[in-house]
Amino acid sequence: MTALPLPKEQYDVVIIGAGPAGLAAASVAGKAGLSTLVLDENAQPGGQIFRAINTTPVKRRDVLGDDYWRGETLVAEARGSGATIVQGATVWSLDRDLQIAVSLLGQSQILKARRVIIATGALERPFPIPGWTLPGVMTVGAGQTLLKASGLVPDGKVVLAGTGPLLWLYAAQVLRGGGAIEAILDTTPRGNYWRALPHALPFLMSPYWTKGLALMREVKRRVRVVANVTSLAVRGGDRLNAVAYSVAGGGEQSMAADTLLLHQGVVPNVNLANAAGVAHRWDDRQLCWAPLLDADGNTSVPGIAIAGDGAGIGGAQAAVERGRIAALAAVQALAPGKRSLTPDRTDTAKALRRAERGRAFLDVLFQPASQFRLPDGDTIVCRCEEVTAMQIKDTIGLGVEGPNQLKAFLRCGMGPCQGRLCGLTVTEMIAQARGISPEAVGYYRLRPPVKPVALKELASIPHSEQAEKAVVRG
Ligand SMILES: Cc1cc2nc3c(=O)[nH]c(=O)nc-3n(C[C@H](O)[C@@H](O)[C@H](O)COP(=O)(O)OP(=O)(O)OC[C@H]3O[C@@H](n4cnc5c(N)ncnc54)[C@H](O)[C@@H]3O)c2cc1C
Numbered sequence: 001m002t003a004l005p006l007p008k009e010q011y012d013v014v015i016i017g018a019g020p021a022g023l024a025a026a027s028v029a030g031k032a033g034l035s036t037l038v039l040d041e042n043a044q045p046g047g048q049i050f051r052a053i054n055t056t057p058v059k060r061r062d063v064l065g066d067d068y069w070r071g072e073t074l075v076a077e078a079r080g081s082g083a084t085i086v087q088g089a090t091v092w093s094l095d096r097d098l099q100i101a102v103s104l105l106g107q108s109q110i111l112k113a114r115r116v117i118i119a120t121g122a123l124e125r126p127f128p129i130p131g132w133t134l135p136g137v138m139t140v141g142a143g144q145t146l147l148k149a150s151g152l153v154p155d156g157k158v159v160l161a162g163t164g165p166l167l168w169l170y171a172a173q174v175l176r177g178g179g180a181i182e183a184i185l186d187t188t189p190r191g192n193y194w195r196a197l198p199h200a201l202p203f204l205m206s207p208y209w210t211k212g213l214a215l216m217r218e219v220k221r222r223v224r225v226v227a228n229v230t231s232l233a234v235r236g237g238d239r240l241n242a243v244a245y246s247v248a249g250g251g252e253q254s255m256a257a258d259t260l261l262l263h264q265g266v267v268p269n270v271n272l273a274n275a276a277g278v279a280h281r282w283d284d285r286q287l288c289w290a291p292l293l294d295a296d297g298n299t300s301v302p303g304i305a306i307a308g309d310g311a312g313i314g315g316a317q318a319a320v321e322r323g324r325i326a327a328l329a330a331v332q333a334l335a336p337g338k339r340s341l342t343p344d345r346t347d348t349a350k351a352l353r354r355a356e357r358g359r360a361f362l363d364v365l366f367q368p369a370s371q372f373r374l375p376d377g378d379t380i381v382c383r384c385e386e387v388t389a390m391q392i393k394d395t396i397g398l399g400v401e402g403p404n405q406l407k408a409f410l411r412c413g414m415g416p417c418q419g420r421l422c423g424l425t426v427t428e429m430i431a432q433a434r435g436i437s438p439e440a441v442g443y444y445r446l447r448p449p450v451k452p453v454a455l456k457e458l459a460s461i462p463h464s465e466q467a468e469k470a471v472v473r474g
Contacts, residue, residue, distance in 0.1 A: 005104040006086065006111065011037045013330050014100055014113035015083075016091045016272065019047015020071070020316045021308025022119035023078040024323035025330075030081030032331040032338040037111070038078070039089040039102055041451075045075050047121055047308075048141070049316045057151035063176045064148065065169075067316070074320070093448030094118070094276040098303050101448065101461075108457040115303050115330040118273050119323060122266040122309035125288070125368065126425050127162060128375040131234025132262065133383055136241075140263035144170045153179030156258030159243050161185035161232055164265040164366045165212060171219045183255060184219070185229045185245050187264065189369045199361035206358030231371065234260060264368035268310045271418055275446040277301055282439035285363045286313055287373070288424060289443055295349075296329035297322055305329060313363070314356050321352035373428055381429070382422040384415020392426065396433045403427055403444045416452045419444045 013029045015022045018040035029036040038045075046053040050071025058064055078085060086104065093101035100111045124141045131137065140160060146152040153174050158181050160171055171181055196203075203209055219225075228248045235242040235254065243260055246252045267288035270280060279300040280289045290312040297305040305326040308319035328345050331338055375381060375389040387410045395409045403419075403426050406412060412426060413419035419426075423444050431438045449458075 005107055006037070006102070006109055008035070008037075009110070010112050011035045012113070012334050013037070013115045013117065013327070014039065014098075014111060015117045015119055015327075016040075016094070016100070017047065017119035017121055017308065017310075018042070018045035018078075018085055018087070019119060019121045019308060019319065020049060020074060021121070021310075021319040021323035021326075022047070022117070023074045024320040025117050025119060025307055025327040026078040026083035026085065026323075027074075027081045028324050028327035028342050029330055030078070030083030032327075032335055032341045033082070034331065034334055034338075036081075036083035037113075038083055038085040039091050039100075039104075040085070040087050041090040043087055045078070045085055045087060046071050047319075050074065051145060051148040056148050058147065058177065060176075063173055065173070068148075090451050090453075091272060092451045092453045094272055094304070095448075096277055096301050103451075103453050103457055106454075106457065108453060108461050110461060113303075114334055115305070117297070117323070117326045117330065118276075118304065118306045118310055119308045119319075120269045120272055120310045121319075122313060123269045123420055124166075124263060125265045125267050125373075126381075126421050127262040127264050127372060128379050128381055128389070128422075128425055129232045129234065129262070129372065130375075130377070130379045131236065131240070133380050134234050134236055135239040136236065136258060137234055137260045137262065140167050140170045140261045141266075143261045144173065147173060147177060151177075153177045154259045154261070155179070157182045157256055158259045158261070159183050159185065159255060159257040160261045160263070161187065161229070161243065161245070162263040162372075163188040163368055164263055165208075165215075165362065166266065167263045168212070168215050168219055170261070170263075171223060172215050175219065175222055181219075181223045182257065183224045183226060185232065185243065185255075186225055186227045187229045187232065187369060187372060188227075188366060190228050190248065192365050192367055195367075196361050196365040199358075199364060203358035203361035208358045208362060230369070264372055265366055266309065266313055267424065268312060269420070270310070270443075271420060271446055271450045273299065273304070273306055273310065274443065275448050275450045276304060278304060278306070280443065282437065283312060285360065285367070287367060287428075288313075295325075297326035298329065314359060317355035318352060318359075321348055321355055324348045325352065373425065374432055375425065375429075381425050382410070382412035382415065384417050384421070385411040385413075387412040387422075389429070392429055393433065396430055400430075401434070402430060402442050404442075406430070407444065413444045418446060418450055
């Protein structure tokens with residue numbers, strides 16, 4: 001038998017995800033002397049915001065900005081803490097007994113933890129408009145991944161469409177990196193500005209205000225911005241060649257494009273937590289599922305905590321503080337005598353409150369319009385199984401009550417992405433059709449493996465004699 005990639009099978013704390021939350025949690029748990037393992041599927045630590053922080057070919061520091069380079073310190077601290085950080089490690093199962101299945105170097109292995117911190121971050125919200133699956137259309141996040149990891153900016157006629165802070169940040173990064181943007185089609189509903197007003201005061205006291213304003217000014221000086229866009233469709237035969245759009249009160253217009261980058265915010269990546277049986281609630285402000293947590297990030301499953309944007313979108317600094325808080329709770333539970341080696345809980349909670357200041361304003365301002373969340377006609381909803389909005393509506397019309405029943409009828413949510421690209425759309429479509437809340441509709445019930453894993457890996461997992469006897473007859 002070949003040696004397993006990870007030498008130990010038992011850890012005090014296993015942290016899943018090496019973004020800001022996971023790295024900060026690792027620093028606290030590692031420094032306190034707990035045997036701490038961080039598993040992350042990316043090639044390098046850093047998560048989304050600090051992606052490729054130690055390897056990026058983008059050397060001019062102004063291109064990605066100061067917030068990006070803060071990741072260097074976080075990675076260095078985690079590496080120096082005594083925690084073991086393993087990259088290229090995809091966690092495909094986590095259960096209520098805190099057993100973790102991980103795929104690494106083509107082999108799968110089962111580990112056991114005394115505490116698990118899920119720090120798997122966020123995903124971009126689906127943006128199902130007609131033609132969004134055509135070549136030439138990507139998400140802003142995908143564009144940013146290419147920039148950070150490979151130093152690439154798109155060429156030709158580039159159009160950005162949607163809403164949210166990441167769209168403006170990426171536009172600025174592209175311009176600083178020498179790229180050009182033909183236009184931004186801004187889908188932020190005009191009414192959101194009024195609805196966000198009650199949350200304006202804390203926002204004006206937060207760093208988001210000055211940073212955000214400067215970013216938008218920087219972009220608007222060089223890019224044509226079309227505000228109040230109310231419809232979007234991709235035009236082209238076998239690839240995108242134009243974007244059709246309309247502005248409130250106006251007719252359809254068209255703009256030639258070689259690349260269209262879509263974005264309408266980020267939402268927690270709930271797949272692993274859902275598969276582990278963690279209870280979730282529908283967040284009416286962020287329009288997504290979020291886990292039910294206590295003040296330490298503990299979930300409804302004993303021993304499993306969630307930190308970072310996977311706990312509800314709060315941004316990178318909040319992710320750091322939430323990671324620290326979850327790890328402090330682990331130290332308190334497993335090695336209370338080592339508390340003197342960790343940051344102060346009260347100071348960390350204060351820092352979290354500061355980091356979360358202004359978030360409510362952003363949530364409401366950038367809440368995407370319903371027409372961009374609730375598609376119709378032959379717009380694809382489930383990209384893996386190519387299920388259209390019309391098929392979903394017709395099937396709901398037959399009396400299907402929830403996402404799991406819909407799965408059985410149409411296979412939507414059963415492909416390799418396991419619902420990450422269609423789950424929210426399906427929940428909201430059923431809620432709209434049945435006239436009930438998304439909370440009442442619920443979400444896909446996920447089961448492991450939550451990420452694709454080769455059958456030969458499953459077959460070669462070492463098992464005990466007892467486990468073998470359990471399935472052998474006679
Ligand atoms: C595409 C994208 C780009 C973003 N870019 C920025 C930005 O430039 N600036 C900014 O301020 N915010 C950005 N954000 C917002 C982002 O969510 C940050 O707030 C921050 O990165 C959140 O930190 P986190 O630690 O919670 O999660 P993340 O940084 O998302 O880290 C999660 C980590 O978990 C790993 N992971 C996930 N599932 C598994 C699994 N099953 N097994 C193993 N590892 C797993 C991922 O590989 C990732 O490294 C971005 C979000 C997205 C979705």
